[in-house]
Amino acid sequence: DNGTSRRLTDEEFDRYSRQMIVPGMGKEGQLRLINGRILIIGAGGLGCPAAQYIAGAGVGTIGIIDGDVVELSNLHRQVGHSTSRIGMKKVDSLITHLRDLNPLPTYIPHPFPLTPQNAASILSAYDVILDCTDNPATRYLISDVCVLLGKPLVSAASVRTSGQLIVLNCPPAPQGVLADGPHPPCYRCCFKNPPPPHAAPSCGEAGILGPVVGLMGLAQAGEAIKILASALHLPTHTGEANLRQPTLLIYSYDLAGAVGPYTFRALRMAGRKKTCFACGEGSEGRLTLEGIKDGTPDYEVFCGLNATPKGGGL
Amino acid sequence: DNGTSRRLTDEEFDRYSRQMIVPGMGKEGQLRLINGRILIIGAGGLGCPAAQYIAGAGVGTIGIIDGDVVELSNLHRQVGHSTSRIGMKKVDSLITHLRDLNPLPTYIPHPFPLTPQNAASILSAYDVILDCTDNPATRYLISDVCVLLGKPLVSAASVRTSGQLIVLNCPPAPQGVLADGPHPPCYRCCFKNPPPPHAAPSCGEAGILGPVVGLMGLAQAGEAIKILASALHLPTHTGEANLRQPTLLIYSYDLAGAVGPYTFRALRMAGRKKTCFACGEGSEGRLTLEGIKDGTPDYEVFCGLNATPKGGGL
Amino acid sequence: MGDSAADDSKIPITVDFSGGLEILFSNQRHYALSLPAADKDGSPSTIKSLVGYLLKELIKDPRQDLFVLDGHIRPGILVLINNADWELEGEEDYELQAGDNIFFVSTLHGG
Amino acid sequence: MGDSAADDSKIPITVDFSGGLEILFSNQRHYALSLPAADKDGSPSTIKSLVGYLLKELIKDPRQDLFVLDGHIRPGILVLINNADWELEGEEDYELQAGDNIFFVSTLHGG
Numbered sequence: 001d002n003g004t005s006r007r008l009t010d011e012e013f014d015r016y017s018r019q020m021i022v023p024g025m026g027k028e029g030q031l032r033l034i035n036g037r038i039l040i041i042g043a044g045g046l047g048c049p050a051a052q053y054i055a056g057a058g059v060g061t062i063g064i065i066d067g068d069v070v071e072l073s074n075l076h077r078q079v080g081h082s083t084s085r086i087g088m089k090k091v092d093s094l095i096t097h098l099r100d101l102n103p104l105p106t107y108i109p110h111p112f113p114l115t116p117q118n119a120a121s122i123l124s125a126y127d128v129i130l131d132c133t134d135n136p137a138t139r140y141l142i143s144d145v146c147v148l149l150g151k152p153l154v155s156a157a158s159v160r161t162s163g164q165l166i167v168l169n170c171p172p173a174p175q176g177v178l179a180d181g182p183h184p185p186c187y188r189c190c191f192k193n194p195p196p197p198h199a200a201p202s203c204g205e206a207g208i209l210g211p212v213v214g215l216m217g218l219a220q221a222g223e224a225i226k227i228l229a230s231a232l233h234l235p236t237h238t239g240e241a242n243l244r245q246p247t248l249l250i251y252s253y254d255l256a257g258a259v260g261p262y263t264f265r266a267l268r269m270a271g272r273k274k275t276c277f278a279c280g281e282g283s284e285g286r287l288t289l290e291g292i293k294d295g296t297p298d299y300e301v302f303c304g305l306n307a308t309p310k311g312g313g314l
Numbered sequence: 315d316n317g318t319s320r321r322l323t324d325e326e327f328d329r330y331s332r333q334m335i336v337p338g339m340g341k342e343g344q345l346r347l348i349n350g351r352i353l354i355i356g357a358g359g360l361g362c363p364a365a366q367y368i369a370g371a372g373v374g375t376i377g378i379i380d381g382d383v384v385e386l387s388n389l390h391r392q393v394g395h396s397t398s399r400i401g402m403k404k405v406d407s408l409i410t411h412l413r414d415l416n417p418l419p420t421y422i423p424h425p426f427p428l429t430p431q432n433a434a435s436i437l438s439a440y441d442v443i444l445d446c447t448d449n450p451a452t453r454y455l456i457s458d459v460c461v462l463l464g465k466p467l468v469s470a471a472s473v474r475t476s477g478q479l480i481v482l483n484c485p486p487a488p489q490g491v492l493a494d495g496p497h498p499p500c501y502r503c504c505f506k507n508p509p510p511p512h513a514a515p516s517c518g519e520a521g522i523l524g525p526v527v528g529l530m531g532l533a534q535a536g537e538a539i540k541i542l543a544s545a546l547h548l549p550t551h552t553g554e555a556n557l558r559q560p561t562l563l564i565y566s567y568d569l570a571g572a573v574g575p576y577t578f579r580a581l582r583m584a585g586r587k588k589t590c591f592a593c594g595e596g597s598e599g600r601l602t603l604e605g606i607k608d609g610t611p612d613y614e615v616f617c618g619l620n621a622t623p624k625g626g627g628l
Numbered sequence: 629m630g631d632s633a634a635d636d637s638k639i640p641i642t643v644d645f646s647g648g649l650e651i652l653f654s655n656q657r658h659y660a661l662s663l664p665a666a667d668k669d670g671s672p673s674t675i676k677s678l679v680g681y682l683l684k685e686l687i688k689d690p691r692q693d694l695f696v697l698d699g700h701i702r703p704g705i706l707v708l709i710n711n712a713d714w715e716l717e718g719e720e721d722y723e724l725q726a727g728d729n730i731f732f733v734s735t736l737h738g739g
Numbered sequence: 740m741g742d743s744a745a746d747d748s749k750i751p752i753t754v755d756f757s758g759g760l761e762i763l764f765s766n767q768r769h770y771a772l773s774l775p776a777a778d779k780d781g782s783p784s785t786i787k788s789l790v791g792y793l794l795k796e797l798i799k800d801p802r803q804d805l806f807v808l809d810g811h812i813r814p815g816i817l818v819l820i821n822n823a824d825w826e827l828e829g830e831e832d833y834e835l836q837a838g839d840n841i842f843f844v845s846t847l848h849g850g
């Protein structure tokens with residue numbers, strides 16, 4: 001029994017009725033959500049809206065990992081926190097909000113940063129991973145661990161007036177396998193090398209508009225919910241071929257102009273690459289869970305290699 | 315003095331710092347937001363996320379109008395409410411949430427439905443109007459009043475897995491004026507006749523997915539914020555020409571498939587139409603604020619005219 | 629479009645449905661179609677010809693009145709020709725060109 | 740593209756910037772350009788030729804190293820040829836065609 005045959009409680013029926021009558025969701029999709037486990041890495045501008053809609057939809061187990069505390073300058077965009085919770089751990093603040101929205105899911109706080117040492121043990125307990133973080137080193141770490149654990153990854157990022165979203169590693173293929181492809185890409189397949197540090201500013205340095213990062217986080221929730229509800233991460237599913245055309249969604253918000261043909265663009269990306277460090281040919285020999293724990297690769301060094309600090313980045 | 319030359323308080327500086335450093339916003343844009351007044355009509359699936367980001371951004375006066383109370387079946391998508399506030403007026407519930415997010419704006423509750431009798435007096439106190447409602451009759455009413463009062467209108471709608479967004483009447487042109495155009499369209503220019511009632515189901519009847527309606531509401535916040543911050547609704551602004559290419563954004567979420575080239579589409583719409591009942595040639599003779607108050611046109615009849623009730627709508 | 633290029637009595641076009649209209653068309657949002665280049669009377673195929681073709685060949689749902697009323701696209705459906713409102717292009721009388729994309733969108737009112 | 744059609748030594752293309760790269764190009768996200776059809780040595784214009792043209796003619800910001808490092812597009816910039824990853828099309832050696840859209844996107848990491 002995969003848990004999709006039990007009855008729904010009266011409260012579940014009432015609470016989820018409007019989404020259950022959508023064609024393609026139904027009781028089966030709802031039970032897949034209730035039995036599903038999503039990890040949200042980062043409780044900031046992406047993680048807040050993503051968490052609201054994932055909790056609202058009734059995903060049964062929701063983990064949130066973040067080591068930061070709520071600050072006043074977060075609140076223009078991090079709408080799952082509040083002025084009265086400034087100084088609280090972001091994870092606890094967000095879960096407070098989510099629990100009042102929907103008390104039914106199990107919320108699991110991880111109130112500390114994701115590290116090469118703790119990543120595998122945390123990610124292994126979830127079905128779908130959301131990368132809502134804010135730095136290149138953590139993004140490469142998350143993707144590598146997702147490849148090794150076979151987890152689908154919904155990755156988004158946003159700075160200033162731009163946003164990006166891509167679903168990776170879905171459905172997951174074993175590391176190093178290239179036959180019977182194309183297989184879906186990992187983060188390194190799409191973004192082989194990190195930018196020089198001065199060209200990869202954070203939202204703190206370069207600024208960010210709330211509706212831009214919010215929209216990307218909400219789109220992440222939409223992708224995560226469809227993956228769980230339609231079981232798109234399971235290799236046997238008929239949706240597989242569809243998800244194998246990897247697409248990078250680009251959002252270009254224009255503060256001085258209207259929505260237009262360039263506002264949203266869907267870009268065709270390549271699949272798994274033979275030359276990929278993490279999932280390509282021979283990758284089993286260079287990327288392992290044990291190695292990551294022991295400091296290989298060194299993500300900080302990898303993302304700082306090209307460091308030639310200059311004023312003002314992109 | 316248009317109020318954009320005062321100093322920001324320390325709290326404002328800290329709270330809005332991350333959006334103020336975005337190119338194009340700056341202190342001037344922030345002060346335009348602080349001096350701006352936005353009315354959100356509908357505190358449901360569109361209005362909740364729109365309000366969160368409009369409040370977060372620091373828009374100084376935020377009115378919300380809705381006559382409904384919070385129900386359990388709202389909460390999967392109406393993330394500005396909560397389980398503990400079930401039974402409360404939606405307007406009061408949402409403002410409770412917003413005030414904790416950002417106590418600085420002035421929140422104005424209108425805890426009753428928008429009607430032909432109260433529409434003009436309410437809308438006249440705001441700079442930008444958001445249509446976050448759920449039925450055709452109210453949508454035509456809002457647009458007509460926006461034409462007559464010269465208010466820009468950010469209109470969105472969502473059912474099941476689809477969403478739509480369009481900025482109307484921006485910058486506003488006087489009713490009936492066709493010279494020196496093209497002028498921006500009103501709702502009736504784009505959507506001349508309502509569908510037969512059985513083809514226009516509500517979210518309650520046809521269902522709705524949280525991330526779909528949420529994304530449209532968030533996109534509305536983005537458009538409203540850019541209109542205020544860049545003063546795009548003022549006829550003298552250089553952004554005018556840009557906003558005069560009216561664009562209908564269509565979101566087609568696919569529960570069974572990945573993001574792709576058809577997920578977002580930007581459609582070129584016509585400008586103000588000579589034949590438009592509300593803003594076209596001779597419209598001053600058939601649509602007035604006094605007439606609307608007195609029941610002409612009758613929006614219920616207009617939207618029920620083609621009524622031939624049948625099972626299951628679109 | 630490839631293989632129909634040699635047959636010049638056919639026009640390859642794509643047709644999309646959104647806003648719920650896809651439910652009438654087997655829940656499929658995107659179609660690649662090959663239409664006769666001319667109507668029976670020899671005049672070039674138009675949007676009107678396409679609508680006739682959709683009703684005859686493609687619609688599976690019995691609720692055809694949710695798509696066409698009194699011989700015309702029902703109120704509340706937008707028709708886009710290559711991403712532009714069909715009112716910019718001549719409405720039903722627009723003559724189809726190879727490669728055209730015709731997009732039918734049902735207007736939404738929920739929120 | 741119109742007026743350059745008569746001059747067959749030019750290729751009309753469009754070039755877009757996103758993810759912050761537009762800041763280097765006068766904060767403009769969309770450009771319609773007319774490029775020489777061949778390099779000085781007579782070989783067809785490629786993405787590499789385009790990058791040279793952008794550095795010579797279009798970039799206004801002195802921080803050219805945010806766009807090109809050691810003669811190549813810097814790490815952290817995606818190049819899309821007609822909406823597809825350039826690795827699907829031959830990367831810098833792709834030969835430009837009339838009407839091509841080349842899209843440069845800086846990879847984002849914030850959240």
Ligand SMILES: [Zn+2]
Nearest residue numbers: 186189276279
């Ligand atoms: Zn890879």
Ligand SMILES: [Zn+2]
Nearest residue numbers: 500503590593
């Ligand atoms: Zn009009």
